[in-house]
Amino acid sequence: MILERPNCWKCEFxxxxxxxxxxxxxxxxxxxxxxxxxxxxxxxxxRPCQAFQVKPQSEMDERSDDSRPGIKGRETxxxx
Numbered sequence: 741m742i743l744e745r746p747n748c749w750k751c752e753f754x755x756x757x758x759x760x761x762x763x764x765x766x767x768x769x770x771x772x773x774x775x776x777x778x779x780x781x782x783x784x785x786x787r788p789c790q791a792f793q794v795k796p797q798s799e800m801d802e803r804s805d806d807s808r809p810g811i812k813g814r815e816t817x818x819x820x
Contacts (some may be wrong), residue, residue: 745793746778755757768790 748754753768754777762772768791773780781789 746781746789748776748778750794751778752793752795768793771776 747819751766751768753766755765755767755783757763757765759772762774762775764774764776765772766777766789769777769781769789771780776819778789778792796810
């Protein structure tokens with residue numbers, strides 16, 4: 741199994757916070773930050789994030805589902 745470098749955008753625990761000063765949130769480690777949590781962890785601990793878990797594939801597939809009707813890119817819904 742190839743281990744992936746921690747990337748918050750692909751992590752199951754990464755969230756966007758409502759706080760403008762600290763827009764990124766790690767639910768696994770329980771903190772918000774101004775930069776991506778994986779970068780904060782690396783700068784403080786010196787090791788890659790130990791809580792990183794890749795999002796389930798089904799969750800990633802739902803976001804890229806083009807089978808739904810509506811606007812896609814520059815196209816408009818021609819059925820309306």
